[in-house]
Amino acid sequence: MQSMFDTVLVANRGEIAVRVIRTLREMGVRSVAVYSDADADARHVREADTAVRIGPPPAAESYLSVPALLDAAARTGAQAVHPGYGFLAENAGFAQACADAGLVFIGPTAAAISLMGDKIRAKETVKAAGVPVVPGAADPDLEAAARELGAPVLLKPSAGGGGKGMRLVRDLSTLTDEIAAARREARSSFGDDTLLVERWIDRPRHIEIQVLADTHGNVVHLGERECSLQRRHQKIIEEAPSVLLTPEIRASMGAAAVEAARSCGYVGAGTVEFIVPGGDPASYYFMEMNTRLQVEHPVTELITGVDLVEWQLRVAAGEPLPFAQDDIRLDGWAIEARICAEDPSRGFLPSGGTVLSLHEPQGDGVRTDSGLSEGTEVSSLYDPMLSKVIVHAPTREAALRKLRAALADTVTLGVPTNAGFLRRLLAHPDVVAGRLDTGLVERDADGLVPSGVPDEVYAAAAAVRGAELAPEPREGWTDPFSVPNGFRLGGTPKPLAFPFRVAGLEPVTVDAPAGARVTDTAVTVTVDGITHRFRRAGSWLGRDGDSWHVLDHDPVEAALSGARHGGADTLAAPMPGTVTVVKVAVGDEVEAGQSLLVVEAMKMEHVISAPHAGTVTELDVTPGTTVAMDQILAVVAPRETAEEDA
Structure with a gap:
């Protein structure tokens, strides 16, 4: 057994880098951060003991550059590399390159x-170990196998997870x-476009088991996490334990997960993921094994008291696990919410911008893991997840209540x-009752997104504009003619009115x-006898x-812009990102609904x-x-207009 490392390089960014650095600091281990030019002033860079630039903003030239990461480790004297999750965390070539360079x-x-990164081989391996698997097939017989299985089927990349490249085909x-x-998507996210197809189980639940194994042959599981609340196959709420499992099923799934790890x-x-029919939880199937720390690991930490990052380090240093399976106890309930840069009012498209005002709840059973700070630039270059809010309470009901309050304070x-x-979502009746499945969010998402902007928001924006027009008093005296109070000779003062616009909605004029x-940071207004309090930062x-980003509306500029761009004929970028596919040219005839372009942002295609x-x-x-949100991409003149011009 070697001694604990002196210096560890964290080959990642954002909230996971910050979270790993926190444990390194607590253990007295020197941390090395790496950063691209886009992250030069990022929080993980400022919180590490030292930091190394590894390249320009594109991930392929920085965070995915194995030579740059190995060079950074050599220059800083690191003995080990923590990969976090995402990027190279499940890249066998990177793990081998570290070993070849003398790094742990x-x-x-x-x-x-x-083995486990190849979903095809992984299924064959765990099946041989007695773990049940979902029926399916892989390339090169993908299309034929899908038709033989019959709709619905699920397409999955063989080389990675996280919902990237997954397609449900009904x-x-x-x-x-x-x-x-x-x-x-698979090629873009993982550099490998090999796919497999599996039978789709309607209304399934996604349950995963956390495992921990040392180099001395000891393997334990730390209970399950319920990850059924997903959108576009991406987990958004996770909790531990699951209301679905009895102690007997938990023990059975845990034993299966341990066997999968041993195999x-x-x-x-690591995490062994299972798909579970909601009506028959005893009939569970292995989906895949994630050979890394999971985004949702904090909920397991909070109910077990085990710091998983600490034990990753201790195991890597050769220490044996000091606890056996019977020593693991689950205490209370923990729930996590993933805060992502996306706009629900615009179909959950990726968003971006500069963090102008930030408040992240902490303490009293509330934990926020975050890579943010005020001034952080959120771009389309990297994953949209910004932070995670996690709570711990004695019961599930108390944990749900606490997390709703923490999100309101975020x-x-x-x-x-x-x-x-x-x-x-956490107040949805089925969520409160524990009636979960992986399709719940998609079915009910529209009802959880407000259809417009509340009146009090516009009122608050008008209050801010009015305050900005108010003159500064000089020597205790204010010129009454400079006060914007709607004064009229011989008449009742007319309230000041301000025209506003919010993206995607018609402009409004508000008194x-x-x-x-x-104040500079808050607004309080009373509308219809109800007092409303808002945080503010500029026009946010x-x-x-x-x-809400409430902007001043200029009718003249809007009319000119509409005339220039042809209104409904114009196709604009729905999100900041990169154009990856262009299927047409100027002069081409197209049909309604025909695919013309593909824009990719934060690993998502639109x-x-x-x-x-x-x-x-x-x-x-x-x-x-590279395009900005609402940037003009193309214009399609209606067929009848084109015919008239001819």
């Missing part, structure tokens, strides 16, 4: 990563297009997030409310996890389709073009 990779061996007439899209010679912290002005949506209180307002049949009269982008 804080995770499983390259062989175990390779109509086999779209199978060919769905396979092509899944391959593009590949696993070492370190402020990230300047970047639209899903915090308010998650708070409403400034009387009696409002405005926030309350209960929701935020297809831009023709709004109507017509002719492409303008095309302002090519593959590789």
Whole structure:
């Protein structure tokens, strides 16, 4: 057994890097952060003991550059590398490169990563160990196997997880297009477009088991996590334990997870994921093994009292686990919510911007793991997850209540997030009752997103504008003619009115409310006898996890802009990102709904389709073009207009 490391390089960014650095500091281990040019002033860089620049903003030239990471480790004297999750965390080549360079990779061996990272081989391996698996097949017989299984089927990348490249196909007439899209996403996310297809289990629950294994042959599980609340196959709420499992089923699944870990010679912290029919939880199936720390690991830490990052380090240093399976106890309930840079009001499209005002709850059973600070620039270059709010309480009911309150207290002005949506989701009757499945969010998402902007938000914005117009008193005296009070000769003062716009909605004109209180960071207004309090930062307002960017509306500029861009004929970028596919050229005839372009942001593809049949009269982008939100991409003139012009 070697001694504990003196210096560990954290080969990641954002909230996971900050979280790993925290444990390193507590253990007295020197931390090394790495950063791209886009992250030069990031929180993980400032919190580490030292930091090394590894390249330009694109991940392929920085966080995914094995030579740059190994060079950073050598230059700083690191003895070990913690990969976090995402990027190279499950890359067998990186793990082997670390070993070849004399570095300890804080995770499983390259062989175990390779085996479990290949979902096809992983299924065969655990099946041989007696673990039940979902029926399916893989390339090269993918399309034929999918048709034989029958709809619905699930397409999955063989080389990675996290929902990237996954496609649920209910109509086999779209199978060919769905396979092509899944391959593009898989290639972009993992560098490998190999796919497998599995039978889809309707209304399934996603339950995973945390395992921990040392180099002395000891393997234990630390209970389960319920991860059924997902959107686009991405987990958004996780909890531990699960209301679905009895002690007997928990023991059975835990034993299966331990066998899966043993089957590949696993070492370190890992997660075995199962798909479980909600009506028959005893009939569970192995889906995959994540050979790394999971995003949702804090809920396990809070109910077991085990710091998983600490034990990743101790196991990597050769220490044996000091506890056996019978020593593991589950205490209370923990629930986590993932705060992502996305705008629920615009179909959950990725968002971006500068964090202007930030408040993240901590203490009294509340923990926030975050990579944010005020001034952080959130771009489309990396994953949209910004932070996680986690709570711990004696019961599930108390934990739900505490997390809703913590989300209401979460402020990230300047970047639209899903915090308010998650708070409403946690109050959904089925969520409160524990009636969960992986399709619940998609079915009910529309009812959890407000259809417009509340009146009090516009009132607060009007109060802010009125306050900005108020003159500063000079020597205790204010010129009455400079006060914007709507004074009229011989008449009742007319309230000040302000025109506003919020993206995606029609502009409105609002009177400034009387009696409002405005400071640099807050606004209080009373509307219809109810007092409302908002946090503010410039033209941003926030309350209960929701935020609104309320801008001044100029009717003349709006009319000119509409005339220039042809209104409904114009196709604009729905999110900041990169154009990856252009399928048309100027002059092409297109049909309504035809796919014209693909924009990728934060590892998500968005297809831009023709709004109507017509002719492409303008095309302002090519593959590789970086675009801002609402930037004009193309113009499609309606067919009847084109015919009239001819």
